[in-house]
Amino acid sequence: MRKTTRLKALIEAPELLVMPGAYDALSAMLIEKAGFGAVQASGFGLAASHLGLPDIGILGFREMLDRTRVLVEAVSIPVMADGDTGFGDAATTWHVVRAFEAAGAAGINLEDQVSPKRCGHFTGKSVIAMEEMVGKLRAAVDAKQDKDFVINARTDALQPLGVDEAIRRGNAYAVAGATLIFVDGIETREEVRRVITEIDAPVSINMVEGGRTPLFTFAELQALGAARVSCPVTTILAAMKGVQAALAALMESGAPGSNPALLAGFDEIKDQLDTAKFDALGARFNG
Numbered sequence: 001m002r003k004t005t006r007l008k009a010l011i012e013a014p015e016l017l018v019m020p021g022a023y024d025a026l027s028a029m030l031i032e033k034a035g036f037g038a039v040q041a042s043g044f045g046l047a048a049s050h051l052g053l054p055d056i057g058i059l060g061f062r063e064m065l066d067r068t069r070v071l072v073e074a075v076s077i078p079v080m081a082d083g084d085t086g087f088g089d090a091a092t093t094w095h096v097v098r099a100f101e102a103a104g105a106a107g108i109n110l111e112d113q114v115s116p117k118r119c120g121h122f123t124g125k126s127v128i129a130m131e132e133m134v135g136k137l138r139a140a141v142d143a144k145q146d147k148d149f150v151i152n153a154r155t156d157a158l159q160p161l162g163v164d165e166a167i168r169r170g171n172a173y174a175v176a177g178a179t180l181i182f183v184d185g186i187e188t189r190e191e192v193r194r195v196i197t198e199i200d201a202p203v204s205i206n207m208v209e210g211g212r213t214p215l216f217t218f219a220e221l222q223a224l225g226a227a228r229v230s231c232p233v234t235t236i237l238a239a240m241k242g243v244q245a246a247l248a249a250l251m252e253s254g255a256p257g258s259n260p261a262l263l264a265g266f267d268e269i270k271d272q273l274d275t276a277k278f279d280a281l282g283a284r285f286n287g
Contacts, residue, residue, distance in 0.1 A: 004148040007078035007106040010037055011150065011180055011202050016222040021232030023049040023239075024067075025074035029272060031235070032075045038106070039075060041068045042232040043082035044119050049236065057116025061087040061096060069103040078106035080152060085115045090132075090139040097143040097151075107150025109182065110140055112157065112169065121185060121211035125156045130169050134176045141177035152204060153178035159185045167198045174201035180227060182206065186213045193224055202227030209237060 001009075010017045019038045022028035023045025031039050044055040046067050051059060061084075068081045081100040086093030093110065100108050111117060112133040114126040127133075133153075140151050153173035158166040163186075170181040182204040183195045192213070196203045205226050207215055211233075221229050242262070249259040257263070270276075 003078040003106040055119040072104035081105040094139040111154035137176040154182040170199040204228040
């Protein structure tokens with residue numbers, strides 16, 4: 001089954017699709033190894049890990065494309081790309097969708113923020129006119145060559161314009177051809193319930209630990225009827241905390257390996273990276 005078809009089927013299935021965010025190839029591999037069915041390329045995580053900067057639109061199209069291609073090549077499960085605002089107008093969005101599909105992504109997030117965009121859980125967001133975003137989504141649908149390539153239309157209208165406008169946009173984006181509707185920056189449990197109930201399309205909810213949206217269990221979101229939940233920063237928050245703890249122990253003890261519980265085994269990471277395969281290839285071709 002094509003990865004696009006697999007991702008679309010997971011979104012349309014009765015069971016909630018849980019998609020953790022990856023910020024590099026190793027985190028994507030660990031998401032797959034943990035048993036999750038798909039990976040979300042995390043724009044926040046990619047900006048933080050690659051540039052050491054917040055998710056405010058500084059990471060460009062080509063950088064995002066190149067890093068998404070690495071995620072796709074690292075795993076066998078579908079990867080959804082983060083296409084930000086389409087990096088321009090409708091024509092640019094058309095090109096962006098075509099490029100990410102060619103890179104092997106199974107779908108793409110496209111949002112209605114004014115460029116430069118901001119993380120959905122930051123303040124100070126602005127959105128373009130609904131009609132302009134509808135045009136971008138129509139361009140995105142026209143650009144895709146695989147009918148099952150997923151267009152995940154994100155609206156950030158809730159913070160500046162309210163939940164009614166976010167729902168109105170969500171329904172308009174579905175009519176424009178989006179596979180999935182993603183309302184970001186939701187601030188109350190009732191708003192979560194409303195967007196899932198009142199948008200006539202599969203709905204995605206974002207769970208950001210420490211963010212603006214109240215945290216739900218997966219069972220709660222399943223009962224509400226959500227199609228997908230993304231957890232875009234879980235992996236990078238865990239990595240940051242783990243590295244901080246290991247470095248603090250190293251500084252305090254003055255002895256590498258003094259607290260093995262804070263570290264993966266070196267053999268473990270060699271196995272994860274399939275080092276033995278490359279050793280065998282070297283032996284085979286080097287005589």
